[in-house]
Amino acid sequence: MKRLIAYIMLALSLAACKKQNVKDTGPTTVVTPPVTGIIDTSRTSWWQKAKFGMFIHWGVYSVPAGIYNGVDISDPGSGHYGSGEWIMHNLQIPVASYKEFAKQFNPTAYNPEEWVQLAKDAGMKYIVFTAKHHDGFAMYDTKYSDWNVVKATPYGKDVLRPLVDACRKYGLKIGIYYSQANDWINKGAANGGFWDVAQNGSMDDYIDKIAIPQVRELLSNYGDVLEIWWDIPDEMTTARAAKFSPVLALQPRTLTNNRLNQNWTGGDFDTPEQNITASSGGRPWESCMTMNDSWGYTKNDKNFKSSSTIIRNLIKVASLGGNYLLNVGPDANGKIPQPEISILKDLAGWMRINSESIYDTYASPFKFTPWGNATTKLTADGNTNIYLHIFNWPGGEKLHVPGVKNQLLSASMLANGKSVNGINDDTGITLDIPVGPVDNISSVIKMVVKGKLQVEVYEQGPEANGSFILSAAAADLHNPNGWDDIHVENEGNPNLGYWTNPWAYATWKIAVKTPGIYKVQAEIATEAGATVMVASVNGEAVQKTLTSTGGYGSYRLVTLGNLKIANSGSVTFTLAPDPGNWQPVNVRKVILTP
Template sequence: MNKKYLAQAFMLGLLTTACAGTAQAGSLKDSVATKSRVHAVVETSRTAWWEKARFGMFIHWGVYTIPAGVYDGKEYPGLGEWLMHDAKIPVATYKDYAKKFNPTEYNPEQWVKMAKAAGMKYIVITTKHHDGFALFDSKASDWNVVKATPYGKDLIKPLAEACRKQGMKLGFYYSQANDWNNKGGAAADGHWDKAQDGSFDDYIDKVAIPQVREILTNYGDVAELWWDVPTDMTKERAAKFLPVVALQPNIITNDRLGGDDKGDLFTPEQYIPATGIKGLWETCMTMNNTWGFKTNDHDWKSGKSLIRNLIETASKGGNYLLNVGPEPTGKFPAPIVERLAEIGKWMDVNSESIYGTTASPFKYLPWGRATEKAEANGNTTLYLQVYTWPTDGKLLIPGLDNTILSAKFLANGKALTTGKANDQLFVNVPTAALDETSTVIKLTIKGKPQIKEFVQNPEADGSIVLHPELADLHAKKGSHSMSAEGGNNQNLGFWTDPTSSASWKIMVNKPGTYTVETWVAMAGPSTKIALSSGNETIKKEVTSTGDYGNYKKVELGTITLSKTGLTTISLTGEEADWNPVNVRKIVLKP
């Protein structure tokens, strides 16, 4: 997959072009310099299947599975598929690994069956990763599975046949720029072996474009084309690929070709955008810490975590592309098989709450997540994904202002009664959840969801915590707003335009003076931010922390909230000498 996030930043007033991924989960979401385009893609017949699918399998497989993270007796940290780059392995030495790549246990039909059983609707496989090794029979380069390995057979063809046979859509990942073995291919930090030197334009014309033509003409319909890491790509170079892509008129492409080509999909990596993204987006994630198989990476996410990631992604309106890294033999590691089965068990019961749904209409649900599905009769089905089961037998639905037509468990169809108290709707539920990972309640309401304005209450200790995902974001017409990003450590990022701002509606129970603190990260050198409520404003100059992923605690000062009741707190920036800054939660302590 991706290790370095290489960005061409157009700061202050312009969007930034996102080019690649990152080695560590968390740094991508926190970096102003990695902002991608915001898409405004309207559903068409070409993209309709993809928007309904919600769940796919990513497969990273290649020669890098032979060393599996170890070179010359040393175990290298980081991503398995980046070993050649990280260890600066000479071309000739690395090519010797291909002589041991003999996946005699490769069973593509079994792969597809496991994906289907897990509830996945499409597969995307690495046809060629950054090491330049092609998993298909290529005429453009002998560095491929047919000519360079004892296996000697095309790996993509039987997978394409298995997908067609079982009704699974198939997409291809292709590293169009980075190629560490074919002469002239780009390398994120430059070449380390003279055998890599050559003309990048010759590489594009003689290797990359011909290989893309091969994968788009030799294997039938291709559902998705996944570019990656556009090192040294320009508009002119990217434009050369487009006529080849047109060979598959129904194909969906991502945003990583380079040269400002937006594609159809924004592709956050290893994180789920806190408030989703306008347009089509697909978050890709690993089951452990690496994309390609790595012998000593045993840090597996739980099945529960993976299922909730799927729910989280669907609740924000995106697709979840979950990676598997097969062993060099062609088998999936046992932990992967186990987790796919666990996800499949949950999906067998609850997939209706994932497929064909749109993002949750709620800003915040204290007990879990929700997805939405518009019905032909004008009514709406809400799927309530309950993580934290209520102890009092009432599941509150904060802010919903519609008539409830019916409520039932999705798992067994058992009808549930509903009620209203203190102007808040609730569902009566039994004392125990049906599924501790996520019990789903199917709620049908009259018309489209009508959600009351969200107001945040203080914490039990009286403090007020302003979370990025709960903010209302504002931007002048024609300018770019900041975004709420991240998972457990959310931040307001991509604040490239100082006229953008964030605000929170807060219920003040205890008037008085509050100390204010937050955590910021910026490349610098400095900038001024302000927090205001009513007629009172506090301003603070924050200085460089060295990097957009390096956060430091900042005391902003004190602010007085003089009245009980509803108030608005706003975060703004000063236009003069503005430098982008990432801001995590803001805490007001009485």
């Protein structure tokens, strides 16, 4: 227990050196927020300013489209639930049987210029294409395996080449996904479970004779590549990963993600998957997400997100300083499914009006705003634009922007240019807003303030009765070693979810007026038989063993214990697992009651 508290206190001291936030009610220390999420180097600057890209998962797996021998992997009740591109693995399809699908892959409707135009219209600046996924099938003309689109299909043509040409024609950059360590067809790399003797072989031979030569082809034959997107580094030791260095040197400006080696470290950017979580330490990051539940085309997966959700996801990613990589999964004919086209067209409509508030922006300086998110941009004349993305239009005709110390120069609705009146006051800026929103997805107000942005440190003050209600959305999240750890989910009623890393934790800065003993309660949901949660302040801690509430959607208010807060003023409250006794828990809020 003491070791856990010591770890948390050390982590908090380090985090405090890195993080600046905005004030709600508390001390008035003025700080200049860091421009988090932007590292302006010659290698990363264009990519980080671009903000938005298209992921394309396309391959032989689009032929079975999620169904094999009567089993539909898009059905959660099938016992083999999963994404379309994992069908060979999930259903343990023999190599010879899976290879038969290539004989049916003949995408005569493939029109890469249509794909690129859709991406460009939607506001995307780059495309990342699956040159080879885990089934080992190369979607280009490779000399190092006959298991490729040219030699193994009736289509008989390289599909990557015309996509690269179309990207360059329409001004988009091209990135390449390559599964370097999982290959269920080429011998030696069926990591995650060999189920066919045809997969047997040497992993090192696979790396030396297939993976490295193919990456060399991709970096030699297709012009400038924006990024290489590695995936799932099973068995990818430091020595094996190092073998790729000479090949990557062919294009030293090409970015790489953090999935090359088995330590999930290194590379130029991190890759939260299916969630929006900013990387710690200011590392660049790119959140990749699907439109439905599957990456590869899955015929019966109709669980598409709304256009509103996807547009707001883009905004949230930008407001945290990251990039958004949104996936499409074309079918075996080469057509992007109509629901995905409809979403892209809705994105196009919103971005035509509001793209200024996304491109070339910095992260929000505000810790928590109930009305939505924000992005910022430095102007050529030394002032700052603040873009307020309003999801929840206030009930009255006033909108408060907390903690801004700069003089307000102007404010207007980005959609129609109509002026919005506003005044500076002691707590920030208050705007006189229209009665209703101009856009039900996100109405954007553009504020221009004088000089480089200055805000006040965010500290949550007590309620009228002296209690603190700490929401999931207002937490600072700390993920010491993971790309898919604790994050905020569920827009309507947010919670801390996917808390799988026992070393990840959440903190809140609070402004204590009345020291004393506080009852600590948390609204939680879990399936755990037994899991231990720890609450702490300034070295004082309480812990509670939590048991199942009935599932991750069944919330219950649980008392963790009584915690002494000895001093008034600025205090950091921490909620953390006991690393030795942890199973995931969802948390909606924490209540501290004197």
